[in-house]
Amino acid sequence: MREHYLYMVQARMHHWRDSQNRQFIGMRLWRNALQYFVFRRGVMSLGSYQVGGFVKTDPNATRPDVQLMMAPYSMDSGAAGYAFEPFPGMQLFSYPLRPRSKGHVRIESADHRVPAQVAANYLADPYDQQMSVNAFRLMRNVLAAKPLASLLVGETRPGPAVQSNDEILDLYRREGQSGYHACGTCKMGSDALAVLDSRLRVRGVEGLRVMDLSVTPTMISGNTNGPMMAMAWRAGGLILEDAR
Numbered sequence: 001m002r003e004h005y006l007y008m009v010q011a012r013m014h015h016w017r018d019s020q021n022r023q024f025i026g027m028r029l030w031r032n033a034l035q036y037f038v039f040r041r042g043v044m045s046l047g048s049y050q051v052g053g054f055v056k057t058d059p060n061a062t063r064p065d066v067q068l069m070m071a072p073y074s075m076d077s078g079a080a081g082y083a084f085e086p087f088p089g090m091q092l093f094s095y096p097l098r099p100r101s102k103g104h105v106r107i108e109s110a111d112h113r114v115p116a117q118v119a120a121n122y123l124a125d126p127y128d129q130q131m132s133v134n135a136f137r138l139m140r141n142v143l144a145a146k147p148l149a150s151l152l153v154g155e156t157r158p159g160p161a162v163q164s165n166d167e168i169l170d171l172y173r174r175e176g177q178s179g180y181h182a183c184g185t186c187k188m189g190s191d192a193l194a195v196l197d198s199r200l201r202v203r204g205v206e207g208l209r210v211m212d213l214s215v216t217p218t219m220i221s222g223n224t225n226g227p228m229m230a231m232a233w234r235a236g237g238l239i240l241e242d243a244r
């Protein structure tokens with residue numbers, strides 16, 4: 001199993017006009033929800049992260065190694081439930097695109113009611129550790145760059161106490177989060193660990209195929225939903241071909 005692993009940085013902003021936080025609080029929330037349901041317009045019709053980038057953080061890299069996403073709102077991590085911060089804020093996150101740490105999903109029992117054991121094993125590989133530090137410093141550089149810097153009061157999460165590589169990694173270990181892109185536990189291919197053949201058929205089992213993100217032999221270097229839909233389309237074609 002591979003997974004994108006990220007940390008969410010947040011900053012306080014000077015002006016309400018630059019942040020969407022209050023659009024999701026109180027009467028504005030009701031108005032925006034109504035606007036979306038009736039007209040399909042307004043802040044509720046926007047994607048949750050409106051700015052993204054693929055960046056080379058290693059100067060020797062031949063292609064981008066980190067994905068960056070930014071949003072004009074910030075979450076209140078101290079709140080009991082799911083809440084936006086009661087002042088103007090923004091957030092950004094980034095993750096290494098091709099992590100090397102491997103986790104697993106393991107069947108614990110022949111009884112299907114016993115949950116499988118999931119171990120993500122984040123940051124086990126030194127490459128992922130270095131790239132996570134790079135990704136974090138990239139976010140700091142973005143916040144410090146003009147013209148964004150002039151809109152900010154300052155970083156609120158994690159804040160200036162986190163500086164060294166060890167502090168950054170400690171932060172990731174304590175407060176990092178999944179990118180919701182877990183994949184690879186039932187991979188297709190021809191090597192000994194491949195559960196599926198190249199037509200998505202489970203080796204050694206007649207009449208059974210798998211088609212979901214678990215079939216990818218390695219991590220997709222970006223968001224997974226689009227590639228997943230393309231693969232599902234292709235899988236439909238393979239099934240029809242074999243049926244003929």
Ligand SMILES: Cc1cc2nc3c(=O)[nH]c(=O)nc-3n(C[C@H](O)[C@H](O)[C@H](O)COP(=O)(O)OP(=O)(O)OC[C@H]3O[C@@H](n4cnc5c(N)ncnc54)[C@H](O)[C@@H]3O)c2cc1C
Pocket residue numbers: 179180181211212213214223224225226228
């Ligand atoms: C919170 C969140 C945010 C995300 N944001 C993005 C994003 O912004 N961009 C992006 O590209 N990707 C995003 N992803 C990742 C993306 O959604 C997944 O990579 C993608 O949906 C994986 O597709 P899949 O077919 O493997 O699994 P799924 O989309 O999870 O499909 C599995 C399906 O199987 C069904 N199912 C499960 N068990 C059974 C059963 N026993 N019988 C019948 N049906 C069953 C489920 O109901 C589900 O419909 C996000 C994921 C999450 C969780």
